[in-house]
Amino acid sequence: MANVAIHVTGGIATYKIVSLVREFQKHGDVVRVAMTDAAEKFVTATTFSALTKYPTLTSLWSEENADKIAHIELADWTDLAVIAPATANVIGKLANGIADDAVTTTLTATAARKVIVPAMNNHMWSNPAVKRNITQLIRDGYEVMPPVSGRLAEGYSGTGRMPEVNDIFAFVTQATKPILKDKKVLISAGGTREQIDPVRFIGNRSSGKMGIALANEAANAGAEVTLVVGQITVLLPTHPQIKIIHIESTNDLFKTISNEFTQTDILIMAAAVADFEPETVATQKIKKSADNDEFLLKLKKTPDILKTVGATKKDQLVVGFAAETQGLLANAQKKLIKKNADLIIANNVATPGIGFASDDNQVTLLERDQDPKQLPKMTKNELAAHLIKLIATKIN
Known part of the structure; x- marks a missing residue:
């Protein structure tokens, strides 16, 4: 059993994170969620709070748990942080050390393992700036699960689609088992x-x-x-x-x-x-x-x-x-x-x-x-x- 913090940013795939929360819970993990303002345009914080039985962190200025510094408390609690879907915006912020909301500030304070799951339009994914930012995140210790090819929200196919929930879970859990270490x-x-x-x-x-x-x-x-x-x-x-x-x-x-x-x-x-x-x-x-x-x-x-x-x-x-x-x-x-x-x-x-x-x-x-x-x-x-x-x- 692990303490899993799922950091949700604003993309059309945000609705799938409800199933990702359930997948971790099904395997005995305790899940908490942090969201950006843009993510709340797709799924409400109330949805994740109801699923996790924990308050969803959406603001650095929340009056809930006023006796604690909320983002530090969540960062210290975390055994595993998953950022999904990760937009080009949040990838750029994290790669350049910008911490200006609940998600980026919490992740900046998180010392635990961090897995980032990008999801965006294929033209954005192939943008040189995004590539540079992904490379920097890997150097900084993030694990990156690449997006897959498939039908995008724009109505055409390309590489940028968030992997399916079971693939994300398999990626995260497989990476914890070094079954080919030293091979x-x-x-x-x-x-x-x-x-x-x-x-x-x-x-x-x-x-x-x-x-x-x-x-x-x-x-x-x-x-x-x-x-x-x-x-x-x-x-x-x-x-x-x-x-x-x-x-x-x-x-x-x-x-x-x-x-x-x-x-x-x-x-x-x-x-x-x-x-x-x-x-x-x-x-x-x-x-x-x-x-x-x-x-x-x-x-x-x-x-x-x-x-x-x-x-x-x-x-x-x-x-x-x-x-x-x-x-x-x-x-x-x-x-x-x-x-x-x-x-x-x-x-x-x-x-x-x-x-x-x-x-x-x-x-x-x-x-x-x-x-x-x-x-x-x-x-x-x-x-x-x-x-x-x-x-x-x-x-x-």
């Missing part, structure tokens, strides 16, 4: 690009969401993570225990993984890797001509990264993904044996609503001498948490 984890994410000419390339629709979710979960579990990223459509993680290496082609990825693998305890190949590349690359843009209606492109195999590292592993754990459109289990089982992997995570990317570019996934786990285990459909963050726990069990 080095190498993860690939995103898609590769194989150049045809200076303008064109062969690529795929991978967003990088799954690999980045795994990197965040592994870092929260105490691991030292190296994330090798190709082409992605989401923001990179900002966790201080994640080192990021950028690559473009399959050959780039092969060289990087080969170099890093010898110092790695766990390899998770979540990237969508091209199986073929052009045999030759044109030095100039290939032009259409009036007398030629066809263009023939000759391809050759790319290096088999998973097979190569699987053949050289020692006491290391090797995990691969199998994105299939048919023969899911048969193809994944062949991959498990042929690549000498310890675990293959298979999914049918032809199924609507899962796989490439989606926030959700549904996978089947394949291990040697075990029956395949199909998991229910879940968010990629939930799946990442499940997989990191499973991987930690195996490596330990």
Whole structure:
């Protein structure tokens, strides 16, 4: 049981914090709430007071508990502070040491663990000032749970949406259990690009969401993570225990993984890797001509990264993904044996609503001498948490 202070700021996701309060209470924690003026435009302080059975701190000048300095009393009481949803405004204030309301003043006085959950429009989230402020908060000891991609209040999709309540709770509780402490984890994410000419390339629709979710979960579990990223459509993680290496082609990825693998305890190949590349690359843009209606492109195999590292592993754990459109289990089982992997995570990317570019996934786990285990459909963050726990069990 812990004393959890939830600091609520003014965003459309504020209504979800009612469920977050309940989630902590359901697991035996004692919850108190502080709110900004803007947060009260969405949910009243009375709602949180009724749920927590404690006064909701909304002002530095409240006459309740006049015998105490309210924000200091709450700060000293706190074992865990969660700031959700965290607006760009409050992120900027905290990063720059501004304490001008009940929330920022209490957090400035709080010595306990602090987890911040940003939520805002995607353009705001990608703003350089917000990025700088997030980096500063991490340096100051805050843990940051990045927003997810999804439909925003403005009516279109983008990265900035607050994660679901169960994902927030899992993030907070997982981070308290360093199940991969002192382990080095190498993860690939995103898609590769194989150049045809200076303008064109062969690529795929991978967003990088799954690999980045795994990197965040592994870092929260105490691991030292190296994330090798190709082409992605989401923001990179900002966790201080994640080192990021950028690559473009399959050959780039092969060289990087080969170099890093010898110092790695766990390899998770979540990237969508091209199986073929052009045999030759044109030095100039290939032009259409009036007398030629066809263009023939000759391809050759790319290096088999998973097979190569699987053949050289020692006491290391090797995990691969199998994105299939048919023969899911048969193809994944062949991959498990042929690549000498310890675990293959298979999914049918032809199924609507899962796989490439989606926030959700549904996978089947394949291990040697075990029956395949199909998991229910879940968010990629939930799946990442499940997989990191499973991987930690195996490596330990």
